[in-house]
Amino acid sequence: MINSEGIFLLAVSWQIMGDYLKNMSNGSDLSDRNELLFKHGGYRNLKSYQMATLVYDLTVDFCKKFIDRTYGTNRTHDQMVQAARSGRQNIAEGSQASGTSKKTEIKLTSVARASLEELLIDYEDFLRQGRL
Numbered sequence: 001m002i003n004s005e006g007i008f009l010l011a012v013s014w015q016i017m018g019d020y021l022k023n024m025s026n027g028s029d030l031s032d033r034n035e036l037l038f039k040h041g042g043y044r045n046l047k048s049y050q051m052a053t054l055v056y057d058l059t060v061d062f063c064k065k066f067i068d069r070t071y072g073t074n075r076t077h078d079q080m081v082q083a084a085r086s087g088r089q090n091i092a093e094g095s096q097a098s099g100t101s102k103k104t105e106i107k108l109t110s111v112a113r114a115s116l117e118e119l120l121i122d123y124e125d126f127l128r129q130g131r132l
Contacts, residue, residue: 043095052088052116059084059119066126080122086115 043049059080067077094108 043092046091046095048112049088049091049095052084052091052112055116055119056081056084056088076122080119083115083119083122087112087119090115 063077063080067080090108090112094105094112097108098105
């Protein structure tokens with residue numbers, strides 16, 4: 001059961017969130033207003049996220065068409081799809097984390113880069129072994 005104090009805190013929270021969203025939609029930069037959090041998120045507008053999404057989608061299709069039939073195992077298929085997914089997800093997580101920790105943002109961006117590099121090596125292996 002919510003008491004009157006709980007309702008008051010909920011109302012204040014909604015007001016703060018509304019003000020925050022209003023300021024964000026006006027394009028105001030949080031750092032200009034001496035807020036605790038840096039501007040963050042918006043990863044869907046990042047070219048790196050858009051490209052990682054394309055790479056993920058194409059990798060899923062590629063693996064369905066070539067990896068399962070060619071190699072006869074699902075391990076390579078799973079690793080390639082997971083590497084593509086990890087690259088995409090870590091870009092998104094890094095963007096979200098940028099509001100509170102630049103160190104975490106850099107770490108997650110580095111993980112995304114490493115995952116996509118792993119995927120590139122898998123594609124190179126596939127080509128080198130004459131599978132395509």
